[in-house]
Amino acid sequence: MAQQGIQKTQAQQASGVVQYGKYDPSVSQEEQGFFASDLDFLKLSVGDNVVRFLPPPVGWDRPYVLVKQHFIQADGMEKGFSVVCARQMARERCIICEKISEFKAMGNDIQYQLAEKMFARARAFANVIDRRNPELGPRILAFGKTVFEQLSKIAADNGDYCDPETGFDINITRVGTGQQDTKYFLIPRGSSLLGDLNWIAEATDLSKFAKIDSAEEIMRRCGDLFAPRQPARRMPGPFPPGRQLPAQPQAQPQAQPQPRQPAQRTVADDMNDTFPKGY
Ligand SMILES: [Zn+2]
Secondary structure: OHHHHHHHHHHHHHHOOOOOOOOOOHHHHHHHHHHOOOOOEOOOOOEEEEEEEOOOOOOOOOOEEEEEEEEEOOOOOOOOEEEEOHHHHHOOOOHHHHHHHHHHHHOOHHHHHHHHHHOOEEEEEEEEEEOOOHHHOEEEEEEOHHHHHHHHHHHHHHOOOOOOOOOEEEEEEEEOOOOOOOEEEEEEEEEOOOOOOHHHHHOOOHHHHHOOOOHHHHHHHHHHHHOOOOHHHHOOOOOOOOOOOOOOHHHHHHHOOOOOOOOOOOHHHHHHHHOOOOO
């Protein structure tokens, strides 16, 4: 206490006025988006976020795209990433679904938990204008089931919210920041014009979020997940022989030592940087 008193006295003595600014902690919340890897994504702040959904592109009948995707974060991965589920989106072979089945069949807790984390979950992507930063133009809002359900109810009760002339903004209130305790509450605002019609042409092509990667690309990104296991290093444990090393013929190329390729960022990376899993 005495120390603080001395410092204050010295600062005041320097010129008679306080020679420093005052930090308003509330600005840091708004600045969080600055650190997102891709500013095209809108990260909802705690509190109110007023957004305007852009209308669907020509030929579409809805302003969002719905995607079933796996979230992958295996041991040793610094951060996870998303993979569109080929089985649920296109009825094609999905190597992540196959990996989930394999892990579940192994019957131990660790693999089962990993499998559970990888189950495909639904997400939606839409072009919106952040009314707080309209100068940034259209941005991508990624959202899950709770936001989607409220949005659908607003559409049913109040009509086409994304019409540029007769639509309306929507206030999304975010409460909490954790994976488990974050909640969203949507409230329609009064009817208003979209504003700049050029935004419609500037919108992101949402179909890219539903793009299905090749099995090779997915395996490359998954790294260890598809490499033959090395139980001696990872699990010096009591696994019965035969459970440890399911042969993965398609994974053989991954096992060869090869120079690490520079990571190629994808949409899924960007999304995961911006939106924590479970969002
Ligand atoms: Zn799948």
